[in-house]
Amino acid sequence: MSSRVPDQPTCREIVELITDYLEGRLPLEARTRLEQHLVFCDWCRVYLEQIRQTIRVAGAVTEESLSPEKREELVRLFRDWKGKK
Amino acid sequence: MSSAGVDQGELELVASLRECDEAAFVALVQKCHPSMVRVARVFVTSEAVAEEVAQESWLAVLEGIGGFQGRSSLRSWIFSIVANRARTHAQREGRSAPFSSFQEQEDEVAVDPDRFNPPGHRWEGHWSAPPERWADEQLLIQETLQLTKKAMETLPPAQRQVIELRDVEGCSAEEVCEALGVSDGNQRVLLHRARSRVRAILEPHLRRTA
Numbered sequence: 001m002s003s004r005v006p007d008q009p010t011c012r013e014i015v016e017l018i019t020d021y022l023e024g025r026l027p028l029e030a031r032t033r034l035e036q037h038l039v040f041c042d043w044c045r046v047y048l049e050q051i052r053q054t055i056r057v058a059g060a061v062t063e064e065s066l067s068p069e070k071r072e073e074l075v076r077l078f079r080d081w082k083g084k085k
Numbered sequence: 086m087s088s089a090g091v092d093q094g095e096l097e098l099v100a101s102l103r104e105c106d107e108a109a110f111v112a113l114v115q116k117c118h119p120s121m122v123r124v125a126r127v128f129v130t131s132e133a134v135a136e137e138v139a140q141e142s143w144l145a146v147l148e149g150i151g152g153f154q155g156r157s158s159l160r161s162w163i164f165s166i167v168a169n170r171a172r173t174h175a176q177r178e179g180r181s182a183p184f185s186s187f188q189e190q191e192d193e194v195a196v197d198p199d200r201f202n203p204p205g206h207r208w209e210g211h212w213s214a215p216p217e218r219w220a221d222e223q224l225l226i227q228e229t230l231q232l233t234k235k236a237m238e239t240l241p242p243a244q245r246q247v248i249e250l251r252d253v254e255g256c257s258a259e260e261v262c263e264a265l266g267v268s269d270g271n272q273r274v275l276l277h278r279a280r281s282r283v284r285a286i287l288e289p290h291l292r293r294t295a
Contacts, residue, residue, distance in 0.1 A: 010210025012201040016194070019277035023258065043215035047196075053219055053291075054284045057233045058252035060225050066118050074114045075107070077140060081147055082105050 009037055014044050018051050095159050102150045114143070117160065120254050121167045124264070127246045128171035130178055138174055142167045161260030164250070168264045195281035219291040229291065236286040240279055247272060248279035 009017070014037055020026045021034055038045050101109035121142060125135035145166050153162055200214040223229060237245055237253075246265055250256045256264070262272050 010201070011212045011215075012196070012198070012210040015196045015281075016277075018195070019273060019280060023273060023276075025273065041211075043212045046216045046218050050216055050219055050284050050288070051280055053221075053224055054233075054280055054287060055252050057224055057229055057287070058237070058248060058280075058283065059255060061230055061234050061237075061253055062119070062123065066115055070118065071111070071114065074118065074140070074143060075111060077143060078107060078110045078147070081144060082107075085105070 009033055011037075011041060011044050011047075014038075014041070015047055018048055021048075022051070092158070096155070099150065099153060099155070099159060102147070105147075110147075113159075117163055118143075121163065123249060124164055124167050124246075124254070125171040125174075127242065127249055128168070128175045130175075134174055134178070135171070138167060138171045142170050145170070157263050158257075158260060161256065161263045164254075164256065164260065164264040165266075168246075168266075193278050195277065196285070216288065217292050219287075223291055229287070232287060232290055233283060236283045237279075239286070240282060243267075244275045244279035244282070247275040248283065251276055252280070 014034060017026060017030065017034055021031065026034065038048065098109055098113060102113070118139060121139040122132075122135045125138040125142075126132065129135050129138060142163065146163055149166070153159070157165075200212060201210050202208045202213045206213075237248060240248065243265075247261055247267075250261045250264060251258070258269060258272055258276075261267070262269055265272070267275070
């Protein structure tokens with residue numbers, strides 16, 4: 001069939017494990033195999049880096065802060081609430 | 086990993102809120118309100134309703150702070166209030182709550198299978214069309230940020246909720262499970278699919294051109 005080494009994950013399998021890996025949720029053995037794969041597979045290393053970059057971009061998507069008007073509105077809400085207490 | 090609100094600053098903030106201290110309220114509002122609107126927005130159809138949900142949630146926070154146990158972080162407690170209210174609104178709007186059914190395709194894959202060598206190939210399952218390195222300089226430019234935002238909007242609701250909370254808001258896995266009422270395993274599946282899809286959408290735009 002194919003010459004792939006048994007027990008060695010394929011790239012296709014690796015990409016499905018990336019999130020568990022980054023979340024620190026891979027069992028030790030699976031993690032070791034994944035890390036071994038990454039040592040020799042440039043492409044999967046690029047893929048992993050792209051996922052990290054994706055996370056970084058997502059984290060930069062929003063930087064908006066509260067407008068003074070909105071803040072005032074919420075302070076009024078607070079004062080009304082406190083007044084009724 | 087802090088398992089729950091052991092943060093000293095947070096304990097003081099909670100104590101001040103219980104005393105109805107306006108400065109404490111304002112500090113919390115500055116910190117959380119925009120995120121709360123965004124969390125609500127994932128469930129409801131309009132910005133206005135999301136804003137309304139966030140405001141209602143503040144009242145619930147004020148009413149409930151006395152009973153806040155500190156078992157989760159203050160932020161995840163607040164987000165769970167927002168998520169619950171937003172879900173209620175969404176149901177009233179006639180949108181079904183996406184989580185109750187976890188309607189996800191079972192076989193969704195992270196990367197298009199055509200990019201790997203087919204069965205029988207000498208290198209079966211290894212990349213045939215491998216990814217190309219992305220230039221870091223392209224990453225945080227406005228265009229990429231806009232694209233990422235749009236990409237997240239195209240995700241199925243449950244995936245979108247998880248990626249917004251985890252990667253945009255920076256919540257912990259624990260906080261997300263608490264806020265959305267999902268198991269840790271489901272949370273990870275949703276996160277995995279969401280990140281994979283967003284990566285795939287970004288890919289053709291970020292592929293480094295020689």
